[in-house]
Amino acid sequence: MIAPGFTGGLLDRSDALRHDPEGFAAAARDPAARLLRLDGYEPDVDGEGRLIWTGMADAPEDAELVLLGLDGGVPYFTAFSAAGAAPSRRSARLMDLLGRFAPGEAATYAGARSVLDWHARHRFCANCGAPTEMFRAGWARLCPNCHAEHFPRVDPVVIMIAEHEGRALLGRQPTFPPGRYSALAGFLEPGESIEEAVVREIAEEAGVRVREVRYIASQPWPFPSSLMIACIGCADDDRITLDTNELEDAMWVPREEVRRILAGEPGSFLPPPPYAIANTLLHAWAKDA
Structure with missing residues (x-):
């Protein structure tokens, strides 16, 4: 990875x-x-x-x-x-x-x-x-x-992909560069586990229900001081109900297309930059069989 x-x-x-x-x-x-x-x-x-x-x-x-x-x-x-x-x-x-x-x-x-x-x-x-x-x-x-x-505080943030039948759910915010899509993300709330935050955030932002959440990796993000916790969850279905207060758009992308885009080929979206853990997360998901 x-x-x-x-x-x-x-x-x-x-x-x-x-x-x-x-x-x-x-x-x-x-x-x-x-x-x-x-x-x-x-x-x-x-x-x-x-x-x-x-x-x-x-x-x-x-x-x-x-x-x-x-x-x-x-x-x-x-x-x-x-x-x-x-x-x-x-x-x-x-x-x-x-x-x-x-x-x-x-x-x-x-x-x-x-x-x-x-x-x-x-x-x-x-x-x-x-x-x-x-x-x-x-x-x-x-x-x-x-x-x-x-003492200095660190704010935990879940950043995640929902997967369904070999496709990954990606979204974009209005502040992203043109064409960029990335993993969904959100802050953990008090009294909430990482897995529960992943389930809640994906449901809130895209209306997709996930289960079987698995941890992939973590990354400090110094703007100002977050810990990004990357996960993947299995979606029950692929129906998207977008929260436009959070996302401008969301889409399902097949694994083979993600692989091609990460290899530098043109495709339906611009991937997150290499220093962002969303890029690491996409690479980890793309390598799965």
């Missing part, structure tokens, strides 16, 4: 340093330490698709450091500035870069972007409203007023 995008990170997350303030401070002073170069929340990459790193002296004066991890004993950081706004919508430049990352680099960027976005949106205590302070090497915030500890 094709490895999902934003996975395969090469850095050791170094949990021990997160609990060692003196060790963290020493790592930040290490002459070999590296700082991720970002333009706002967007990365720069070299000609080989690798992230660009600079020295710690380039960190803004008002910035707080977040330890991304270690590689060969060298500490790697990103910097958070409270003066910066939370990231806006993904730019065309960023979407182009996502397809150019070398293996493992997208995972490092995903971690950095998600934790920086979380800091930008959670500067005040959800319990008492007081300003919070960064601690644990940038992977938590502490309220000095009520002593509540806050």
Whole structure:
């Protein structure tokens, strides 16, 4: 199976340093330490698709450091500035870069972007409203007023294909590029299992009832911080009742056509990009007998 995008990170997350303030401070002073170069929340990459790193002296004066991890004993950081706004919508430049990352680099960027976005949106205590302070090497915030500890959140999302008699159910949203169809997706709700969320979301968006849900793979998605959980479910029938608040269109596509399209041949739809787990999911489904 094709490895999902934003996975395969090469850095050791170094949990021990997160609990060692003196060790963290020493790592930040290490002459070999590296700082991720970002333009706002967007990365720069070299000609080989690798992230660009600079020295710690380039960190803004008002910035707080977040330890991304270690590689060969060298500490790697990103910097958070409270003066910066939370990231806006993904730019065309960023979407182009996502397809150019070398293996493992997208995972490092995903971690950095998600934790920086979380800091930008959670500067005040959800319990008492007081300003919070960064601690644990940038992977938590502490309220000095009520002593509540806050940690970066991850939002689980199911992304799935319904299959029926050798065909896959794909849909498109109005924001997709022309011709693109992809797997259906939706957030898990409290008190709901992955399998139950798959059944509910497909029924809500396309009116199709599924059973026998099986897990395929997962992927971090740093916009802002989701975990995409890819699944396949067996449909009872192929009748589509579209929820136009969610989807612009939906259709059943035979396995052989999916195979041809994933191989680069023209067909009835444009597939999701390789860095999206919907692409991994389609490849996994297409390989079934």
